[in-house]
Amino acid sequence: MEQVIEVQALRREYVRQTRLFRSGKKVVKAVDGISFSVARGEIFGLLGQNGAGKTTTIKMLTTLLAPSSGECRVLGYRSFGEEKKIRPRINFIFGGEMGVYRRLSARDNLHYFSNLYLLSRAEQAKRIDAILKLVDLADRADDLAETYSKGMIQRLQIARGLINNPEILFMDEPTVGLDPLGARMLRDIIRRLREEGRTVLLTTHYLAEAEELCDRMVIINRGKLVAGGTPAQIKGDCATLEDAYVRLIEEDKP
Amino acid sequence: MKLAVLYSTMVLQMKKSFVRPMFRFCLLANPILNTILLYEMFRTAGEESFLAYVVLGAGLMGLWSCICFSSAGDINRERYSGTLALIFATPASFPLIILGKIIGNTLLSLLSLLISLVTAVLLFRVPLSIGSPLLFLAALAGTVTCFVVISSVIACLLTLSRKTELYMNCLEIPIILLCGFVFPVSILPPAVQALSRALSPTYAIELLRMSLYGVTDLRLFWEKFGIMLAITALYAILSGLLYRRIDRRVRIAATLEVA
Numbered sequence A: 001m002e003q004v005i006e007v008q009a010l011r012r013e014y015v016r017q018t019r020l021f022r023s024g025k026k027v028v029k030a031v032d033g034i035s036f037s038v039a040r041g042e043i044f045g046l047l048g049q050n051g052a053g054k055t056t057t058i059k060m061l062t063t064l065l066a067p068s069s070g071e072c073r074v075l076g077y078r079s080f081g082e083e084k085k086i087r088p089r090i091n092f093i094f095g096g097e098m099g100v101y102r103r104l105s106a107r108d109n110l111h112y113f114s115n116l117y118l119l120s121r122a123e124q125a126k127r128i129d130a131i132l133k134l135v136d137l138a139d140r141a142d143d144l145a146e147t148y149s150k151g152m153i154q155r156l157q158i159a160r161g162l163i164n165n166p167e168i169l170f171m172d173e174p175t176v177g178l179d180p181l182g183a184r185m186l187r188d189i190i191r192r193l194r195e196e197g198r199t200v201l202l203t204t205h206y207l208a209e210a211e212e213l214c215d216r217m218v219i220i221n222r223g224k225l226v227a228g229g230t231p232a233q234i235k236g237d238c239a240t241l242e243d244a245y246v247r248l249i250e251e252d253k254p
Numbered sequence B: 001m002k003l004a005v006l007y008s009t010m011v012l013q014m015k016k017s018f019v020r021p022m023f024r025f026c027l028l029a030n031p032i033l034n035t036i037l038l039y040e041m042f043r044t045a046g047e048e049s050f051l052a053y054v055v056l057g058a059g060l061m062g063l064w065s066c067i068c069f070s071s072a073g074d075i076n077r078e079r080y081s082g083t084l085a086l087i088f089a090t091p092a093s094f095p096l097i098i099l100g101k102i103i104g105n106t107l108l109s110l111l112s113l114l115i116s117l118v119t120a121v122l123l124f125r126v127p128l129s130i131g132s133p134l135l136f137l138a139a140l141a142g143t144v145t146c147f148v149v150i151s152s153v154i155a156c157l158l159t160l161s162r163k164t165e166l167y168m169n170c171l172e173i174p175i176i177l178l179c180g181f182v183f184p185v186s187i188l189p190p191a192v193q194a195l196s197r198a199l200s201p202t203y204a205i206e207l208l209r210m211s212l213y214g215v216t217d218l219r220l221f222w223e224k225f226g227i228m229l230a231i232t233a234l235y236a237i238l239s240g241l242l243y244r245r246i247d248r249r250v251r252i253a254a255t256l257e258v259a
């Protein structure tokens, strides 16, 4: 099996200003030596409490953040140093209402990003219409994004994340704030991506969703890995994934 | 495809800037108000060439404000709306995207020159006569280049540090004074003049003014033009060096987002 994501002893620290004046500085260990790998075609879950280090991990994988130490490879390339090889082939979606140009229509947003992903005119025309239909935005495609509901903005994000036909799609809490139909649509899209042989790495707080979707997952807590495997393996003798999750987090209390 | 990146960013930036009330104020209202203010000041001072000081002064002040509040502030706006990280991680070159934004803003900001001119002509019947029209166009092109390059240095600093916007706002008026937007630099104290001479807009403005009056000494004109280009090239090299490091620096310092 080809491993498209390889993370080895990965660390990231932030230096945080603790006082307004003078140099009060505190080092936060956001990710503290985690290792895992993801095979091509897998749907992989990254679970954990708020502040566990999930977003930081995704940022390092998506070439947005430099690791403090450790190995972080995507498609065989170092995410810090060989990012040019990675960027055209991946994409990412951060949940919530950020990350779209609100003064542009959905179509214009997608047009702009398809230019930045260096797609040719012909490809653009083909992809944009298909994607708009896929996320069910076709009839509002020419209205300004600022007139959209929360869910529609999020679907636009998803559309943007698909614009370059990524081999790996990273999703950070993609279903947060989506209504039940929107969340189901997203799950369908994710499954469809798997059928096409694409890889998805996602974080979510909905454990049922994670169990339903993920082939494998890891649970991180305070920057460290506390469990990993298939949902069944993590569940062990617990009745639900949630029970197992709660137990793992409780056991890891400092 | 590189052109598509540049062009689509330019268009996007113009749309985005124009719908912002603050930008529209800087672009549309500011030049009108400044033109009236400067006109009254220069009228009582007995200065005859309203075009060279009133129109040009007000127009350039408008242009510069737009750059301070927009080209620069836009990086922060993208940061707060979460799009900075997105555009940063695309295969398109980040400096090219920034350049597209800056060119878009600067072209749009040129409107302030036009508005200042129209205000002066309609309100005060300032005669519209350009001594050396072709040289004026050349000087204008030089001015635009010089402002584009300065903006790109600023934008780069802003990507690296979130605090730059504060410094930018403090820089607005000093540059107007130092570069002689509304009076000749020669009236400044010699020590300050030395500083003015290191700033490329100083020359750009002198060139514009010379060509409005009508250039009598062509050699002097092109000499100043050369100096302006040389200083601008220096800034461009500086910004090139900065951009080379930017891709690594922002990811180490984690300044792409607000978090």
Ligand SMILES: Nc1ncnc2c1ncn2[C@@H]1O[C@H](COP(=O)(O)OP(=O)(O)O)[C@@H](O)[C@H]1O
Pocket (backbone or CB within 6 Å): A014, A015, A016, A028, A029, A030, A031, A048, A049, A050, A051, A052, A053, A054, A055, A056, A057, B254, B258, B259
């Ligand atoms: N830019 C930043 N500067 C300082 N601290 C940060 C920054 N981003 C995240 N952190 C801190 O790092 C830790 C992990 O955050 P994050 O990766 O966002 O967690 P998660 O996504 O799992 O909720 C948290 O303690 C958070 O406060």
Ligand SMILES: [Mg+2]
Pocket (backbone or CB within 6 Å): A051, A054, A055, A056, A172
């Ligand atoms: Mg997070």
